[in-house]
Amino acid sequence: MSTNLAVSPVADIATLPDPAAQKAAVANLGIADQSLTPRHGCKGPGAAAWLESFGLPIPPQPNSWLPVDGGGLIARLGFTEFLVEGPATLIARLASTPRSAGVYPVLRQDVALLLGGARLDELLRQTCNVNFRPLDLAARPVVLTSMVGVGVTVIPELRNGQPAVRIWGDGSYGHYLWETLLDIAVELGGGAVAPHSFN
Amino acid sequence: MKIMTCPLNGPRPVSEFFYWGELRPMPNPATASDDAWADYVFNRNGAPGLKKEWWCHTPSNTWFIAERDTEKDVVLKTYFYEGDQ
């Protein structure tokens, strides 16, 4: 696939303000588009074993994740579905390897967002009826829930000591998710930022 | 808003769920009379009491069974269909 043609579902609206504004925003609440991160999905009774054959670690618990060598993560969504983000070469290998028995490839064309900052909790409480505060980040939880009325996968984490969440949703909801979350982020003194702003 | 407990995702507001209806065994289509079949297809038991129902946690597309006492308005337990996971 000519990956240079790939476009984020929010490409035409996820425009970035100048670096100073981004820096100011990220302290309160930054929102960044990560949709073009290479990713692969698969599910089925054979998925865990198949992924393991690529040397990937398998999160032992449903709805948890593990880091992947070379950067990235493998998230276990429920019992037998997996979402892998990682080095482009790894993702390309996964995508080009013929499926084997009990492995059903899932084409991931997500809108993938990263939100973080001191006022994240306020945004989450305005948009999602799951209480993220008591979650133990050390257990690397994955939360499948509904946010502003859209089904999403959420991984809560800390970035530079600030609370952050990674959010994956169906790409066709990308505009809606981005515009709604950005609207709230701006109200909370945040705004659109580049993903590296969190580093 | 009520809480429903998904056996996979845990307790969540009921807005995250889709309610299908009572779990009702399908009569054998080959042997059921028209009347018995029509009863299965069209009639539902609306009387309050203990119900075994299909529910789906929609963000994760997880189907499960909830046992509810619709008279007392309590969910007694939730579990996967025949050990499904």
Added chain:
Amino acid sequence: MMRLPATRGEWIDRSRPVEFKFEGQTYKGYAGDTISSALWGAGVRVLGRSFKYHRPRGVLSLANHDVNALHQWADKPNVRADVTPLVAGMDLTAVNTFGSLADDKGRFLGKLSAVLPVGFYYKAFHSKRLFPMWERMFRAMTGLGKVDLKSPHKHTPKAYDFCDVLVIGAGPSGLSAALAAAAQGADVTVVDENAQAGGSAGYQLGNDNGRRQQHAELLAKVAAEPRIRVLTGTYAAGYYKDHWIPLVSAERMLKMRAGSVVVASGAFEQPAVFHNNDLPGIMLASAAQRLAYRYGVKPMDKAVLLTANVDGYRAALDLLALGTAIAAVVDLRANPGKAEPLAHLLRQSGVEVLSGHCIVEGVPGSTGLCAGARVAALRADGTPAAQTRDIPCDGILMSTGWAPAANLLYQATTRMRFDRAVEQFVPDVLPDGVFACGRVNGVFELERKLADGTRAGSHAAAAAGFGSASGVALPPESESPSHPWPIIDHPAGKNFVDFDEDLQFKDFCNAVQEGFDNIELLKRFSTNGMGPSQGKHSNMNGLRILARLTGKEPQQVGTTTARPFFHPVPMSILAGRGFHPERRTPLHSRHDALGAKWMPAGVWQRPEYYQLAGKSRLDCIRGEALAVRNGVGLIDVGTLGKLEVIGPQAAEFLERVYTSNYANLKVGMTRYAVMCDESGVIIDDGVVARLADDHFYFTTTTSGAATIYRELSRLNTMWRLDCGIVNHTGAFAAVNLAGPKSREVLRSLTGLDLSAAAFPYLAVREGEVAGIPARLMRVGFVGEWGYEIHVPASHGGALWDALMKAGASQGIRPFGVEAQRLLRLEKGHIIISQDTDGLTTPLEVGMEWALKMNKPFFVGQRSLVAVSHKPRKQQLVGISFPANHEGPVPLECNLVIEGGDIAGRVTSIAWSPTLKHHIGLAFVRPDLAKPGHTVSIRLTGGSMVQAQVSATPFYDPDNLKQKEAA
């Protein structure tokens, strides 16, 4: 000025004066005042007019029940003056007046009270003839504040919130509950509608320094506890299942989910009922205490205090200490009981204590304000003696009893019982995780409230999973805080039970006499408790009256249902930020650039058509259709559901969920697919493509995508076939490149062999288009040679651009949903849920060919067997109108009429630019279904029009367009 010297703990900030206007006059108050406290402090005694008789009213409760003091503040109607914080520059007017508050033309209504009996509305509206007159009159005369339809939309972002223990009420019992729960490790949120915490501990002092000290210490302990969050100026508006409580403040609603709930909401002090008990200056004793301690406002210069409990004696001592003369304490009881030591202190200060007495009347002065109390001894039967005595005063304080603020307990399905020991309802059986303490639990004395709170807090923490429950329920109070009959009848009436609705004692008697002797009927007939305060000061007395009139116990009479909300919630707070999820295909911006007119399709937005400059909507649609017929068009079909089923039993799965055969479908081919529900009704259709032996890719309707995927998942949860279902709806972009020139356009972009032999009609191929991996299907929905092309969503834009560029020389034209509907109608293809409804089986739409009844099983099969044995009720047919047809044509849903009866309806209709006449689809009775038959259709206006039943397809009936030679 009625301001007192500053006291410790008062809520006003005397260093910050606040100027405001009321009824055109400028006044000064202080930051921290409410509107009422500022006005009362400025000497204003008439704060509003009553609803029905337009009587002047002042302060009654100063606790959010003073609904005769509703003010209009700019675009805000019905601002509750007794609790709304004073804001600099406020310009307020009283609502419900004709002219002005001082010169209200509605005053005469008080004189007419004799001809405005209870149930007056019902009686007035009983006559059909007079209904319009009464309606006009009532609409003009009733209603409170004015709604400003131009007021701007206010953003009030609702938010979810979570806590272990929610305590409702920050009075002494609530705060001690919070401390106990926090001590066991729970995170506690305390919510209170008042501007500051402390509740009655801050003003029911009896001039006792020990109580002052206790209050300060309690607040300090709470402030020092990091696990306790106190939300003041916020009320719990209702109780919903599983401890879900909306917390409403001036700015927003918090939707609080608690692990457990402590209801420490206290009690509403209740008015005594006597003639003229509504004169400005007559108020609840607790209202006077609040005025004095919170706002430093002297309630009156000289008061007569009517009481029946120890609280009244404390109030007398408080006010006396703050400079209000107490002309007399009138106790309905034979002696002061537990209040004797306080009575002694009062007597020492020269206050006359009249036990066994009542107030028969409030005596109005020349200005209509309270000028005295007419007092009489009570006889053995509870009625006043004939001999009365007038005691001059400018205010009367009422302290004869309380009603529990149990609204949320009722909503939580608490079973309540009437406890004679305290003359009120108390919780009998509480639901799991809900606890009650303090006055709402029948516990009144301060030390006991603190202990009761500690018990409830501990139990609530334990219920939420923190520590173990300790403490047991307290024995009942030794003396009732409420009098069982604080009501004095009077021949002149005007002894108000409900101040919202101006209901007098005799209204209840009349209502019962007319047969409305059940609490629910009485409420609706009399409107008792139906005003803005929702019975918070009237339900208890109403219940007592009904019990006495019917000879029942209060327990037998019961209460009316307490529904949310506890106080009226502004619409802007309820609305909050609305979330309206919307899906877009990756081609959205392309359509925008091409002038798409959008239409909603479920949660999606789709181009209805593309606007060309200077062309009408219909011309655009017809132009797009002709472009497909004669050249090539491109439509975004990315909203179709796109599913895959993979695995050894994938074919078996499809055999079960669709009506046709798929086991025999060759790899590389597609087949139309119809899905039924168990009753045999068509619920969806699409195309199934076999990509490999064990791999199928299939589409569903746009609206069906999510539900079909969910239901298929459920079915395989039961069936456990060895296959998996994947929902790729949003992951694939899809377009249909259609028209006689489509192949030429595609050829320049792909290496696939597009010859009819290599890629025949209904075949599916995988290959690259413009360098993008794609799935291509030769489909014929619009009736031309064409390709449905599916690519990963991230490449949808690139595909569209490549096709538009490659097609430019062929005059490619994007087409929208309307042109597609027209094209498919020409081909006689149905649209599920437009040409079918919730009762349509495949048998009625000519799809017998898609039913493989000899299969072992498919969903709906058994029902279709039964249906096939029965006479058919309707048949979908084509209808056409002659090319020279003039005048209107039917609309979709217009009825087919035969012999005066309904014999069908039109489901689709359009003018065909290819055929140059109107064509349509309609359900008709089977006996009318033969082509050539003429049917009559009734237009919307009632006139009839004839149409001819026609064979379908209307266009290219032999499908020659899909053949190479064409």
